[in-house]
Amino acid sequence: DSGVTQTPKHLITATGQRVTLRCSPRSGDLSVYWYQQSLDQGLQFLIHYYNGEERAKGNILERFSAQQFPDLHSELNLSSLELGDSALYFCASSGGGSLNYGYTFGSGTRLTVV
Amino acid sequence: GQNIDQPTEMTATEGAIVQINCTYQTSGFNGLFWYQQHAGEAPTFLSYNVLDGLEEKGRFSSFLSRSKGYSYLLLKELQMKDSASYLCAVRGDNYGQNFVFGPGTRLSVLP
Numbered sequence: 001d002s003g004v005t006q007t008p009k010h011l012i013t014a015t016g017q018r019v020t021l022r023c024s025p026r027s028g029d030l031s032v033y034w035y036q037q038s039l040d041q042g043l044q045f046l047i048h049y050y051n052g053e054e055r056a057k058g059n060i061l062e063r064f065s066a067q068q069f070p071d072l073h074s075e076l077n078l079s080s081l082e083l084g085d086s087a088l089y090f091c092a093s094s095g096g097g098s099l100n101y102g103y104t105f106g107s108g109t110r111l112t113v114v
Numbered sequence: 115g116q117n118i119d120q121p122t123e124m125t126a127t128e129g130a131i132v133q134i135n136c137t138y139q140t141s142g143f144n145g146l147f148w149y150q151q152h153a154g155e156a157p158t159f160l161s162y163n164v165l166d167g168l169e170e171k172g173r174f175s176s177f178l179s180r181s182k183g184y185s186y187l188l189l190k191e192l193q194m195k196d197s198a199s200y201l202c203a204v205r206g207d208n209y210g211q212n213f214v215f216g217p218g219t220r221l222s223v224l225p
Binding site: 002033035041042043045088090102103104105106107108110 | 145147149154155156157158159162201203205213214215216217218
């Protein structure tokens, strides 16, 4: 157990729908990052939050949004889903003394859009 | 911006040694990381280099040359369980705000 919790582990939904992925960072970590990994692709950075504030945006579609709440958990909202959005979505956290060790990843949410 | 390059695939034999190379171009540099990722699972941290030289951790070692924008991960005494993707990642300017992963190298260990 890495200490980063992601729910749900699996999600199957239809095109056009909206889903919410949830992430609880490791205790003491203030930063949360979201990554998308499509089949046989690398990790694509989506967005970074630090202590409730958005800090950086990567290749995140306008249909996607995220937020980090006062208790530091984060949610990634994906709307108007398309088949191409099927992927593994990882959350990672850092900070709280883990600077030298980069990010700690959650186990991911596998999203399948049918 | 940042660009990270790794070989796409490598194959090696159980018990052998394999070296996975990574070259990078960054606007700033605050550390290079190697992660291991088994198919469908989360990446897990392997090593971290911020100064030039070799860092050894058991069967795994990682080397960095900042002047050449080059790193390698050395895996010794390969085991079947080492079959995985190995991701090189660079932290650039602004800690935590510019952390880019390479495309990963898929290593297959054969008996």
